[in-house]
Amino acid sequence: MGNFTLDTSEPLVLFNKTSRWNPFSMVPGGAAADVVAEGEDNRRNVLSEMDLFSTRNRSHNRVVVKKENFLGNDLDLNTGLNLVTMVSNRSPMGDDISTTGEDQTIDKLKDIQNELERMNIENQRLREMCLQVSNNYNALQTHFVTLMHQQEQELRNENIQNQDQNANDHLSHDQVSVAVPRQFMELRQSTHDQLISRDSSSEEKTVDRDTKTIAREDTPDSDVWTSNKVPKLVVPENMEHTNDATMRKVRVSVRARSDAPMISDGCQWRKYGQKMAKGNPCPRAYYRCTMAVGCPVRKQVQRWADDQTILVTTYEGTHNHPLPPAAVAMASTTSAAATMLLSGSTSSVDGFMNSNLLAQAIRPPNIATISASAPFPTITLDLTHPPNSTPIFEGYNNPAASQFAMPLQAFHQGSSGAMVYNQSRFSGLQLSNNELSNQVLQYQQTAPPQHHQSQPHPSFGHSLSAATAAITADPNFTAALAAAITSIMGGNGSTISPKNEENNNRELG
DNA sequence: CGCATTTGACCCGCGC
């Protein structure tokens, strides 16, 4: 088989070069384009990689066909799009083409169809591989950020202990050690404009306050969720407990339009309460995850007061059990977002968050809001932007699938507006990026809509798409993905650069 | 009958 690559990102008309029919005569404006085979005889079946959409070429009304020969019977097409094969019944010289030529054309078409089927299967396999790699990457990223957070917190604890011992020799060792989870305490206290300077004379009061709050906020999950009558003052035994407790208190809020009482995120939830919240005529429902005994994850569902078509789902905590595929995307996204928010609560917030991969991954403008003015630090993903009318999203415009159509469209559309941070300490983190929309568009071009519609979990494809889109916006991820694919494919020694990924995606589609 | 949901009571933190 000869090498033959065809750019099929747009409708393509395949024609025999021996034909006098000129496909470019249909171009608005009526100017016919020349088709030139460089250095080759026009009468030979020379068909190769054509850049039909190059601005430069188009501007010159000329398409350059690279010289790359193939035999007529070896036509190897890589396209998933509709091809219209135009075969003239006359040669350029005016000679009639025999019936044998038509049979050969039919054979070619059959070969093409077979090859298309094979390539589609291969593309599907590669797509699944990409999803798996992206999921693994996200999990690793979350773990990495958590480790970074713990490491920094340990350093801070050492510094705090040294400062406290120097300034307050009269404080007992236990009182000082109580200040371990100060990282989160700082954020919460500053939230209420009550941050007390450690240099002031009120140091003892500060420690007492920390002690009280820690008793509630840093209690291990098992204590918190099983009984409220256990001793409230629990000093964290290790950093892991501390991290779990603070993580549980960090919230990730997702706003999406939905008529359903609750968005489907792949997890199993049990409602354990409902309250009327102040300032909102709609009740707030409380759910806990029931996929495992003692899972600390809870969520609140409430319609937005300003627009009751918008459903606000607030997640809190980290799952302590394996997740089904349908729940991986949302859970990992919220978990990573919570980790990012925790990372941002450190004193080195700007530098750390700017280096945070997740911060880049979720930084499409006008989507994420970090708010510390709420009782708990909350990162809000606003997925309520109006739908985009791009035909590619027709499947997502189906009302039945609307609940997660919004995330996709929001991610896709997220090229205007600005990411908002309610608290001044986050103001240094200006996240503006429009490459995500391109990446998402790319991803969606490679994902056939019917694939989503036929999934057993309707929300899975959409939520996973949104999460994957966010992940793939990270250039580091692109490089990692390229390396992973290269490694998996093993073989031809060629590497996939991020720049080439677009072409690869196009071919995979 | 078992499980999920509902709903009023209770706990707790916070502000005045």
Added chain:
DNA sequence: GCGCGGGTCAAATGCG
């Protein structure tokens, strides 16, 4: 100290 509001519990209720 008291009241308010958020969050949770658990008995009652509903449903398949």
